[in-house]
Amino acid sequence: VSSLHERLGYGPDERVLIVNCDDLGFCHAANQGVYEALRSGLGTSASLMVPCPWAADAAARYDGDDVGVHLTLTSEWEAYRWAPLTAGRSLVDEQGRLPRTSEAVWAGADLDEVVRECRAQIEQALGWGVDVTHLDAHMGTLQLRPRFFEVYLELGVAYRLPLRLSGAETEPVLGFAFRGPAAARGVTFTDHFIHVEGVGSRSVLLDLVPKLRSGVTEAYLHPAIDSPELRAAAPDWERRVDDYRFLVHDSELREALDAHGVHLTGFRQLRDSMRAT
Amino acid sequence: VSSLHERLGYGPDERVLIVNCDDLGFCHAANQGVYEALRSGLGTSASLMVPCPWAADAAARYDGDDVGVHLTLTSEWEAYRWAPLTAGRSLVDEQGRLPRTSEAVWAGADLDEVVRECRAQIEQALGWGVDVTHLDAHMGTLQLRPRFFEVYLELGVAYRLPLRLSGAETEPVLGFAFRGPAAARGVTFTDHFIHVEGVGSRSVLLDLVPKLRSGVTEAYLHPAIDSPELRAAAPDWERRVDDYRFLVHDSELREALDAHGVHLTGFRQLRDSMRAT
Numbered sequence: 001v002s003s004l005h006e007r008l009g010y011g012p013d014e015r016v017l018i019v020n021c022d023d024l025g026f027c028h029a030a031n032q033g034v035y036e037a038l039r040s041g042l043g044t045s046a047s048l049m050v051p052c053p054w055a056a057d058a059a060a061r062y063d064g065d066d067v068g069v070h071l072t073l074t075s076e077w078e079a080y081r082w083a084p085l086t087a088g089r090s091l092v093d094e095q096g097r098l099p100r101t102s103e104a105v106w107a108g109a110d111l112d113e114v115v116r117e118c119r120a121q122i123e124q125a126l127g128w129g130v131d132v133t134h135l136d137a138h139m140g141t142l143q144l145r146p147r148f149f150e151v152y153l154e155l156g157v158a159y160r161l162p163l164r165l166s167g168a169e170t171e172p173v174l175g176f177a178f179r180g181p182a183a184a185r186g187v188t189f190t191d192h193f194i195h196v197e198g199v200g201s202r203s204v205l206l207d208l209v210p211k212l213r214s215g216v217t218e219a220y221l222h223p224a225i226d227s228p229e230l231r232a233a234a235p236d237w238e239r240r241v242d243d244y245r246f247l248v249h250d251s252e253l254r255e256a257l258d259a260h261g262v263h264l265t266g267f268r269q270l271r272d273s274m275r276a277t
Numbered sequence: 278v279s280s281l282h283e284r285l286g287y288g289p290d291e292r293v294l295i296v297n298c299d300d301l302g303f304c305h306a307a308n309q310g311v312y313e314a315l316r317s318g319l320g321t322s323a324s325l326m327v328p329c330p331w332a333a334d335a336a337a338r339y340d341g342d343d344v345g346v347h348l349t350l351t352s353e354w355e356a357y358r359w360a361p362l363t364a365g366r367s368l369v370d371e372q373g374r375l376p377r378t379s380e381a382v383w384a385g386a387d388l389d390e391v392v393r394e395c396r397a398q399i400e401q402a403l404g405w406g407v408d409v410t411h412l413d414a415h416m417g418t419l420q421l422r423p424r425f426f427e428v429y430l431e432l433g434v435a436y437r438l439p440l441r442l443s444g445a446e447t448e449p450v451l452g453f454a455f456r457g458p459a460a461a462r463g464v465t466f467t468d469h470f471i472h473v474e475g476v477g478s479r480s481v482l483l484d485l486v487p488k489l490r491s492g493v494t495e496a497y498l499h500p501a502i503d504s505p506e507l508r509a510a511a512p513d514w515e516r517r518v519d520d521y522r523f524l525v526h527d528s529e530l531r532e533a534l535d536a537h538g539v540h541l542t543g544f545r546q547l548r549d550s551m552r553a554t
Contacts, residue, residue, distance in 0.1 A: 028357075028506040053330040056372075057356035057509060079334035080305075083360035085373035095333075095401060096362035124372060229305040229506040232334060 004191060005215050007273050008265065015212040016263045018190065018270075019247070020164075020220040021046040022070060023138075025055035027080070029230035033223035033244040034058075038065050041248035042257075043223065044266040047136050050121040051075075051098065052082050059128035066266035068134035068161070069125050071118050071152075073105045073141045074098050080233040085120040088113030102139045106148065114151055118142075122159060134267035136164035146176045153178075156187040162270040164218060165189040188274035191215030200239060202246045209256040216265065223247050281468060282492050284550050285542065292489040293540045295467060295547075296524070297413075297441075297497040298323040299347060302332035304357070306507035310500035310521040311335075315342050318525035319534075320500065321543040324413050327398040328352075328375065329359050336405035343543035345411035345438070346402050348395050348429075350382045350418045351375050357510040362397040365390030379416045383425065391428055395419075399436060411544035413441035423453045430455075433464040439547040441495060442466040465551035468492030477516060479523045486533040493542065500524050 005016050021034040021043040031054055037043030047070030048058055073091065075081045075098035084091045084098055090110035093099045099108070125132050135156055137143055142152035143166065156163040163182060170193075171177055182189055192213055196204045201221045208219065223244035224230050230237045246253060257264065282293050298311040298320040308331055314320030324347030325335055350368065352358045352375035361368045361375055367387035370376045376385070402409050412433055414420055419429035420443065433440040440459060447470075448454055459466055469490055473481045478498045485496065500521035501507050507514045523530060534541065 028509050032505070051373075053357050053359060056358055060356060079337060080330050081333055082330060083362075083373075085360075087364035087366055087373075089364055096328075096360075096364075096397065120373065225505075227505055228309070228502075229504060232305050 003215060004188065004270070004273070008216070008269050010263060013214045014263060015214055015261070016216045016265050017212065017257070018216065018218040018265055018267060019044045020218055020267075021247070022220050022222050023047070023049055023224075024067065024070070025049040025052040025058040027052070027224070027229055027233050028054050028057065029224040029227040030054070030222070030240070031058045031061065032225040033240070033248075035061055035065070036225075037223040037244065037247040041223070042253050042264070043221070043247050044264050045133065048125055048130065049138060050124050051084055056128075059125070059130060062128070062130055064131065066133050066268045067130050068136060068267055069122050069132055071121055071135060071137040071142055071155075072098065073109065073114065073117070073137070074100060074102060074139050076100050076139065077233055084117050085124060086113070086117045088117055091117055102141045102144070105141045106145050111147060111151060114148070115154075118151065118155055122155065131268075132159070132161060133271050134162040134164065135159070143178070144174060149176070149178050153182055153185060153187065156182065157185050160271075160275055162188040162267055162274055164193070166193045166195070186274070186277070188270045190218040190270070192217040194219040196220065201243050202252070205246070206252060206256055209253070209260050209262055212260070212262055216270070221247060280492060281465065281547070281550070285493070285546050287540060290491045291540060292491055292538070293493045293542050294489065294534070295493065295495040295542055295544060296321045297495055297544075298524070299497050299499050300324070300326055300501075301344065301347070302326040302329040302335040304329070304331050304501070304506055304510050305334065306501040306504040307331070307499070307517070308335045308338065309502040310517070310525075312338055312342070313502075314500040314521065314524040318500070319530050319541070320498070320524050321541045322410065325402055325407065326415060327401050328361055333405075336402070336407060339405070339407055341408065343410050343545045344407050345413060345544055346399050346409055348398055348412060348414040348419055348432075349375065350386065350391065350394070350414070351377060351379060351416050353377050353416065354510055361394050362401060363390070363394045365394055368394055379418045379421070382418045383422050388424060388428060391425070392431075395428065395432055399432065408545075409436070409438060410548050411439040411441065412436070420455070421451060426453070426455050430459055430462060430464065433459065434462050437548075437552050439465040439544055439551055441470070443470045443472070463551070463554070465547045467495045467547070469494040471496040473497065478520050479529075482523070483529060483533055486530075486537050486539055489537070489539055493547070498524060
């Protein structure tokens, strides 16, 4: 059995990076930032939040880009909210919007309603004409708890899509195995995964590039252009704007990738490889 | 029986104008524009769209302003969408969002679900601490059809709130009486109402001021600041930005009101008068 990156055509020691742009559709500024990162920057993949107010705009601008579905069960900001696609009453807070925390989802969401909502999100993206490349989940709602992971894995199997999974080193921390079960079901996932949440993505990525291990690694950022809308919606707006500048306007990452011979790829290659086996 | 404006303390020949700012909560640019119009411009009242993504921001910025509920059963823009607060399946389109047209609401909405949704919108505004001053309805969904008008009138009665009603001259056009039935139930509404939809509010208002009849007239505008978000969300963004400039930055309207001795008021005065009788 050859490794994932060898199946993608790389040598056994080569290092391959997916630069994923999360939160496409979240707001207008995110749509601007993510598409620029994909089309004129170093982003190689993006994840669409289908229930968000600006998802229809993201879909209207879609042009065959490497876009997966960022399954969304939370609406985390205080000033700016969105609702599920389906009428699952266990999926909403007292304001009829998705709840603000992953903990609220884990405590309250009925799994049948979760499945219906996630399927509706994927079907909506497909219905908009998006050639969905992978699945991941906003704020880890489907990755960090075994009951929810089972839903996630079934969706990957049903739609024959790669899943974002965190690295093997996180399994003891989370207290359950997910990489073996995903492999056993024929679902593709990256060899390594870089958490950059809560810190500057720029410094994490620049620190990471020289240390990349062989195989496929996913890192994710949240590029968005600077705008009054973004500043009011997301208290972490400065980090998002820096991610945008880092991927679109600065040369540091390009230089680091070149200096260390790191290849870039997207999730479409993983998906096509998964479907070919 | 004294007339409305006399009950508000004006002389029988005096002319009183409500300058209502619609679509508070619709988007970030609308919240900026409407609150500026109320606080440093000529807006005297605003109408909050509770299901919209930015309604929570509007509520967080609320500071005792003259704000009513713009009952919202449609999500009309292509790129930017929102969902109802309640799980009424007759209230949403195939994307789980409120439908894009009033016609779709009239054709498909179950009236019991409409009542539940409208009550949830009013209760949400009250729950946010908004001292709701009046009710009106986005895109006329509740005013232009007799079955829906009955719901609207019952809400005005139940919450003891003034209703936006169009002028007596529109009853033959719409084919049913609504002003008499509202008066019979003790609901207050303005003597006159100015439709400005689809044209420049600036020219309509400047043309209107010298011709105002005695009594209370409502005119409505849609002030919003210019931003990439607004331009992408609303194809009529130029009109909204002009409404903002007209109410906040220009002096023409102030000069016209002064020249013709027109008084300004809000819906709070109408509500308090209605509740005192």
